[in-house]
Amino acid sequence: MQTIKGPAIFLAQFMGDQAPFNSLESICKWAASLGYVGVQIPTWDSRLIDLEKAAESKDYCDDLKGRVEACGVQITELSTHLQGQLVAVHPAYDLMFDGFAPEHLRGNPKARTAWAIETLKHAAKASRNLGLDAHATFSGALLWHTVYPWPQRPAGLVEMGFRELADRWLPILNAFDEAGVDLCYEIHPGEDLHDGVTFERFLEATGNHARCNILYDPSHFVLQQLDYLQYIDFYHERIKMFHVKDAEFNPTGKSGVYGGYQSWIDRPGRFRSLGDGQVDFASIFSKLAQYDYKGWAVLEWECCIKDAEQGASEGAPFIQDHIIKVTERAFDDFAGAAIDEGFLRKIIGI
Numbered sequence: 001m002q003t004i005k006g007p008a009i010f011l012a013q014f015m016g017d018q019a020p021f022n023s024l025e026s027i028c029k030w031a032a033s034l035g036y037v038g039v040q041i042p043t044w045d046s047r048l049i050d051l052e053k054a055a056e057s058k059d060y061c062d063d064l065k066g067r068v069e070a071c072g073v074q075i076t077e078l079s080t081h082l083q084g085q086l087v088a089v090h091p092a093y094d095l096m097f098d099g100f101a102p103e104h105l106r107g108n109p110k111a112r113t114a115w116a117i118e119t120l121k122h123a124a125k126a127s128r129n130l131g132l133d134a135h136a137t138f139s140g141a142l143l144w145h146t147v148y149p150w151p152q153r154p155a156g157l158v159e160m161g162f163r164e165l166a167d168r169w170l171p172i173l174n175a176f177d178e179a180g181v182d183l184c185y186e187i188h189p190g191e192d193l194h195d196g197v198t199f200e201r202f203l204e205a206t207g208n209h210a211r212c213n214i215l216y217d218p219s220h221f222v223l224q225q226l227d228y229l230q231y232i233d234f235y236h237e238r239i240k241m242f243h244v245k246d247a248e249f250n251p252t253g254k255s256g257v258y259g260g261y262q263s264w265i266d267r268p269g270r271f272r273s274l275g276d277g278q279v280d281f282a283s284i285f286s287k288l289a290q291y292d293y294k295g296w297a298v299l300e301w302e303c304c305i306k307d308a309e310q311g312a313s314e315g316a317p318f319i320q321d322h323i324i325k326v327t328e329r330a331f332d333d334f335a336g337a338a339i340d341e342g343f344l345r346k347i348i349g350i
Contacts, residue, residue, distance in 0.1 A: 001289055001290070001292050001326040001327075002292050002293070002294050002326065003289070003323065003324065003325050003326050004242075004285065004288060004289065004293055004295070004296070004297050004323050004324070005037075005038065005076075005295065005296045005297070006037065006038065006244075006296050006297035006298065006319050006320070006323055007035065007036050007037065007038070007244075007297060007298075007299060007315065007316045007318075007319035007320050007323070008036055008037065008038030008039060008040060008073075008076045008296045008297065008298040008299065009031050009034075009036045009038070009039055009040070009298065009299045009301075009312065009315065009316075010039075010040040010042070010079065010243065010298050010299065010300045010301075011027055011031070011039055011040065011041060011042060011045075011048065012042040012045075012079065012081070012300075013300070013301050013302060013308060014027060014301070014308060014312065015027065015042070015045050015047070015048070022047065023047055024047060024048050024049075024064075024067060024068070025067060025070075025071055027039075027048075028067075028068050028071035028072070028073050029071045029072065031071075031073055031312075032071055032072030032073050033072075034312055034313050034315075034316045035316035035317060035320065036073055036299075036316050037072075037073055037074065038073055038074050038075070038076035038296055038298070039068065039073050039074075039075060039076065040075075040076050040077050040078075040079055040136065040296075040298050041075055041077075041078050041079065042079045042081070042082075043078050043079060043080050043083070043123060043126070044080070044082045044083060044100070049064065049078070049126075051078075051119065051122050051123060051126055052122055054122075054125075054126035054129060054130065055121075055122035055123070055124075055125035055126045055129070056125075057129070058129045060129075061126065061129035061130045064130070065130060065131075075130055075132065076132075076296040076298060077127070077132055077134050077135055077136055077184075077241060077296070077298075078123055078126060078127055078130070078132065078135055078136070079135075079136040079137065080119065080120055080123045080135070080136070080137045081136065081137060081138045081186065082100040082138075083100070083116050083119045083120060083123075083137070084116070084120060084137030084138040084139065084140060084185075085097060085100060085116075085138045085140050085191075086100055086101055086112055086113060086115070086116035086140065087113060087116045087117060087120065087139070087140045087168050087169065087172070088113075088139065088140030088141060088142050088164075088165055088168055088192070089109065089112070089113070089140060089141070090141060090142055090143075090144065090145055091109070092145055093141075094109055098112070101115065101116075102115070113168070117168065117171065117172060120137065120172040120175070121171070121172060121175040123135055123137075124172070124175040124176040124178070124179040124181055124183075125175075125179055127176075127179060127181045128179035128180060128181060132181060133180070133181055133182060133240075134181065134182045134184050134213070134240045134241050134295060135176065135181055135182065135183055135184060136184050136186060136215050136241055137183060137184070137185060137186070137215075138185065138186055138188065138191050139165065139169070139185045139191045139192050139193040139202065140165070140168075140191065140192065141190060141191050141192040142161045142164060142165055142192060143157070143158060143161040143162075143192050144190055144191070144192060144194075146158075147194075148258075158201070161192065162192070162201045162202055162204075162205040163205055165192055165202060165205065166202060166205035166206045169202075169206065169212075170206060170209070173206060173209045173211045173212055176211045177209075177210065177211045181211070182211055182213045182240045183211050183212065183213060184213045184214055184215040184240050184241040185199070185202075185212070185213070185214060185215060186215040186217055186220075186243070187199060187214060187215070187216070187217070187220060187221075188217070188220050189220060189223065189224065194220075194224070195221075195224060195226055196226075196231060196234055196235060199214065199235070199238075203238075212238070213238045213239070213240040213241075214235055214238045214239045214240065214241070215240075215241040215242070215243060216231070216232070216235075216239045216241065216242050216243070217242075217243035217245055217300065218245070218247070218279045218281075218284060219243075219245040219246060219247035219271055219277070219279065219302075220247075222247040222248065222249050222269065222277070222278060222279060223247055223249060223257070223269035224257065225249060225257060228279070228284070229280065229283055229284065229287060232284070232287045232288065232291065233287070236287070236288075236291035236293070237291075239288075239291075239293060240294075240295055241295050241296070241298070242288065242293065242295060242296065242297050242298060243298055243299075243300040244274065244281070244297050244298060244299050244300070244315070244318075244319055244322075245271060245274075245279075245299070245300045245301070245302060246271070246272045246273060246274050246275065246276060246277030246278075246279045246281075246303075247269065247270065247271050247272055247277045247278065247279060248269070248270055248272055248276075248277040248278045249268055249269045249278065250268050251268045252268060255267065255268050256268055257269065263304075264304035265304045265305065270304050271302040271303055271304065272303050272304075272305070272306070273301065273303040273305075273306040273310070273311035273314060273315070274299065274311070274314060274315050274318040274319070275314065275318055276303070276305070276306065281318075281322050282322065285297075285322045285323065285324055286324065289324045289326050297319050297322075297323060299312070299315040299316070299319060301315060
């Protein structure tokens, strides 16, 4: 077994226009001051990283690593959540997702998809140049508008959708394989990969690609009412990243899983700061330790009630308190006896 690394923090929800959240060095120093030892970097924010340059230049990456480490933290992984979303966008969502693309690509879905695929390939090379072994992204979605269908889905639709999704991602997965980096999809409502069954469908469509892996975030499973502990039992071999995020689900006679188009604060399912929700983190950290999870525990802060800075300051000690330093010996070793083959044969009477 191996002790989980952390605490780390995903910087996406904290970047802003005011110090210390407006530059790489200042936000890394802020994270270190709170007790974090790692930062997960969103690659769509050019203040943090130039992804194309990172893909092209090992010297640039060495300098970037040095700048981050001089602030008291290290880079845990890169994220392409927004760019990955654009690999597969159903036309119904074109206008809403166009904002994730460079301005000159907006209104041109085909060019936007091609750009997203190339950007993910850059992320594979950048991760390799930074010495990272895992990367975070979204799958995008071609089928989400059929998730609770009326009228019923035509036969063959789901299979076709996952074949198309896999065809778009296979060149990217191959690029990550060449780079020696695991590509980890955050299993998330709104994505075609949103639970265990859909991950299995995609994995099968990719030919069980070795680099097709999971970013595990229990908050999204609370909102779906999915067993997030058994999920680890099923998929621990593919879980290579971990977002530590809390959530709660309190259905009423008026609203349940779908939320009634309400704002976050009024939905039965809500994201919360660590310790304020219903996620059983003690059991999650125990299971991940049991299955020898080798990655980082990374805070992703999203809460509709608590201030972000308070959530961040409470997050580091919360994660640290839940990380289990795994044992190097069995608890009953003291009662053992010297062993030889003859002794064993006597015990079983032969």
